[in-house]
Each structure stands twice: as structure tokens, then as C-alpha cells.
Amino acid sequence: MVDLSTTFTGLRFPNPFMLASAPPTESESNIMRAYEAGWGGVVTKTIGLHQVHNVRGPKTKFLRVDNDGPRISMAKRPHATLVASWNWELISDKPLDWWLPRLRQIKRAWPERILVASIMAGSGNDRELNAWQTLTQGVQDAGVDAVELNFSCPHMDRVDMGSNIGKDPVLCSTTTQAVKAVAKVPVWVKLTPAGADIVEEAGATFRGGADAISSSNTWPAIPLIDPETLEFEINVDGFVSAGGMGGPAILPLSLAKMAQMTQAFPDREFSGVGGISTFDQALAYFMLGCGTVQVATAAMLDHAIGPNIIRGLTLAMTEFLERHADKGWTTLDDFRGLRRGRVVSQAQIARPDSVDYRDGHKDAEGYATQEEAEPVSR
Numbered sequence: 001m002v003d004l005s006t007t008f009t010g011l012r013f014p015n016p017f018m019l020a021s022a023p024p025t026e027s028e029s030n031i032m033r034a035y036e037a038g039w040g041g042v043v044t045k046t047i048g049l050h051q052v053h054n055v056r057g058p059k060t061k062f063l064r065v066d067n068d069g070p071r072i073s074m075a076k077r078p079h080a081t082l083v084a085s086w087n088w089e090l091i092s093d094k095p096l097d098w099w100l101p102r103l104r105q106i107k108r109a110w111p112e113r114i115l116v117a118s119i120m121a122g123s124g125n126d127r128e129l130n131a132w133q134t135l136t137q138g139v140q141d142a143g144v145d146a147v148e149l150n151f152s153c154p155h156m157d158r159v160d161m162g163s164n165i166g167k168d169p170v171l172c173s174t175t176t177q178a179v180k181a182v183a184k185v186p187v188w189v190k191l192t193p194a195g196a197d198i199v200e201e202a203g204a205t206f207r208g209g210a211d212a213i214s215s216s217n218t219w220p221a222i223p224l225i226d227p228e229t230l231e232f233e234i235n236v237d238g239f240v241s242a243g244g245m246g247g248p249a250i251l252p253l254s255l256a257k258m259a260q261m262t263q264a265f266p267d268r269e270f271s272g273v274g275g276i277s278t279f280d281q282a283l284a285y286f287m288l289g290c291g292t293v294q295v296a297t298a299a300m301l302d303h304a305i306g307p308n309i310i311r312g313l314t315l316a317m318t319e320f321l322e323r324h325a326d327k328g329w330t331t332l333d334d335f336r337g338l339r340r341g342r343v344v345s346q347a348q349i350a351r352p353d354s355v356d357y358r359d360g361h362k363d364a365e366g367y368a369t370q371e372e373a374e375p376v377s378r
Contacts (some may be wrong), residue, residue: 002322009186010211013292014283017310018294019119019299020294028105030057035113038310038330039290039310046153047091047135048121049095052093060083060087063249065077065083067079067080072224074224078213084297088155099142100139100141104143107142107144116147118148120149120150120161123175137182147183151191151192151205154216154218161250163194169200169204172204173207176209179207190213190217194220198261202264215271215272216274220245222241247275254275263340270288271290272294276298286335288339
């Protein structure tokens with residue numbers, strides 16, 4: 001008998017598909033609509049202590065390529081296929097006090113569905129660490145099932161916030177420790193894909209006590225320049241700043257980051273994010289070892305909360321398990337991580353039998369010998 005339910009960080013999900021923290025999850029009405037549609041869990045738009053003010057004009061645009069040519073543009077037009085989303089929206093413009101009664105209302109209405117609060121503060125001093133603790137205590141007292149620490153937003157100006165935390169292993173560890181000191185619910189951390197070494201940053205986060213890692217958030221990017229107007233395709237008074245790119249274009253990039261982490265920490269828990277719209281794409285994350293996956297861009301383009309997307313995901317997963325019933329597969333755990341060990345170093349990929357490959361070290365022009373390539377001790 002096929003069973004789509006799964007347990008992740010000790011929480012029982014009716015299915016492993018979640019809405020990621022994004023504009024669609026900024027209201028209680030959208031979150032409850034998502035549950036009605038069938039999503040197994042929802043991560044709220046990131047909550048801070050205080051109100052923030054976003055830029056004027058559009059916050060999110062979608063990058064498309066012409067079906068019959070190479071043009072890539074944010075211009076909305078027929079006969080074009082979605083490539084990516086781009087946004088420069090900050091965290092929720094509604095503060096913690098606005099969120100708390102609404103989180104309680106959501107949990108009263110849907111006590112069996114998983115609600116994760118994404119939260120963010122600064123780092124590097126006691127005042128900011130206390131802010132993380134205030135946020136954690138507030139949302140868990142309101143009834144959320146877990147918290148997701150936003151170490152990944154790519155367009156925060158502050159050097160001690162968002163992806164700037166996720167790029168610093170020390171800040172990853174100390175901030176997670178501060179949250180764990182007061183948390184009574186599982187603590188997930190959403191890491192940036194733009195750090196120097198995501199394995200090092202993940203390790204620091206786990207040492208700080210994280211129960212799971214979500215990856216990846218959007219990748220730093222700027223809009224294209226319109227060749228006719230010579231202006232950025234999205235701007236305010238002609239100016240633009242870095243935003244985040246998501247959607248289909250980041251799927252293989254995010255999978256590569258996830259493969260690094262699941263191989264380094266095979267006994268830890270991971271939630272896959274980036275480029276998912278169908279079960280085939282979710283399956284890639286599951287086969288690398290993820291216990292849940294999260295969707296944003298595809299849902300935004302499907303009535304904001306993705307009723308058709310979640311219907312397709314659950315139906316396709318059911319059909320997948322039925323096709324593999326002869327293997328004894330009935331749940332996600334039966335195939336999770338099966339391809340984690342297939343991502344290897346270049347040297348482990350087979351060559352023709354006549355080739356003597358030496359990891360790039362060869363006595364020939366253009367190559368150093370292995371001895372020459374070794375660093376010199378000083």
C-alpha cells in the first residue's frame with residue numbers, strides 16, 4: 001500500500017511537499033488555501049521583529065526565453081518559456097506582533113498540518129542573538145511546528161544578516177546555538193548557495209545544533225538590460241541592486257550543492273529547494289537524500305499557492321511508487337538517498353581503457369607532475 005506520509009525532524013507530514021518561504025506564504029489566507037490544496041507543510045515568509053520597507057514597483061519578475069529564438073527577457077509575451085524567477089523583495093513587511101495571532105489562527109484551523117516559521121535577525125552581538133531568541137520564543141509559543149533560520153536571503157545590505165550569515169561558518173554556528181538554547185521545536189537552517197564552501201557552512205550549522213538544512217535559496221543575480229531602452233528590465237529611477245534568481249534555471253545548481261552536503265553528512269536531514277515544479281524534479285532531491293522538498297516559483301505561477309502543482313506532485317509520487325512496487329517500495333524512505341553515492345570526483349569517472357588518467361598530473365606539455373603540483377612548505 002502506497003504511503004506518501006513521512007517523518008522529518010520528528011514531525012509527521014502527510015506528504016513530503018512544502019511551500020517554501022516566499023511571497024505566497026505571507027498571509028494566513030494563502031497558507032490555509034495551501035493546506036486545502038494538499039500541501040504537506042508551509043514555511044512562512046520570513047518574519048523579523050520590525051517592519052521593513054520594500055522598493056517601489058514590482059518585487060518579482062519572471063525570465064522567459066522565446067520558443068523560436070534565443071531572446072531571454074522579463075518582458076511578458078506569448079510563445080515564451082519560463083527560465084527563472086527574479087526578486088528583490090525583502091523579508092515580510094509585517095512584524096512579529098502582526099504574525100503571532102495569525103500563526104495561532106492557522107494552527108487552530110489546521111492542527112495536523114506542518115507550519116514552519118521562517119525567521120531572521122542580525123548576528124555578531126548579544127543584542128542581535130537575543131532578537132533571534134525573541135523571534136523563536138514568540139513563534140513557537142504561537143504553535144508553529146518548527147523554525148527555519150534565514151541565513152540565505154541574497155539582498156540584505158547589512159553585513160550581519162541574511163546570506164552574509166550563511167557565508168560565515170562562525171556566525172552560522174553561534175546564531176544557531178543561540179536559537180537552540182531556547183527552541184522547543186526543531187530548528188532548520190536555510191543556507192545560501194553563494195558561500196565559499198557549503199559543506200563547511202553546513203558543518204558549522206550542525207555543530208551549532210541545527211536539526212536540518214534547507215537548500216538552496218535564490219542565487220545572487222541582476223536583471224538584464226533592455227537593448228531598446230538601455231535600462232535594466234526592472235529598476236527604480238534607473239537603479240537596480242542585486243536580487244535573487246530562482247525557478248527552473250537553478251535546479252542543477254541547487255542539486256550540486258545538495259549532493260555536496262548529503263554526501264558529507266549522510267546521517268543528517270535535508271530539505272531540497274530550487275527549481276521544482278514536477279515530481280521528476282523532486283525525485284532528484286529525494287534520490288540525493290532529502291526528506292522533504294519545497295516549492296516557490298512554480299506555485300507562484302499557479303494561483304499563488306500551486307493547487308495544480310501539489311496535485312501533480314502527489315499523483316506522480318503515488319504512480320512512481322506503484323510502478324516500483326515489485327521492489328517493495330511503498331514510502332519515500334524506500335528510495336531516499338539511492339543515488340547519493342553516484343556523485344564522485346572527476347578522477348573516479350571511467351576513461352577508455354587505453355587512457356592512463358592521473359588526476360591531471362602527467363609528464364606532458366601543459367601538465368605538472370604530481371610532485372611539482374604539491375604545495376611547498378614554508
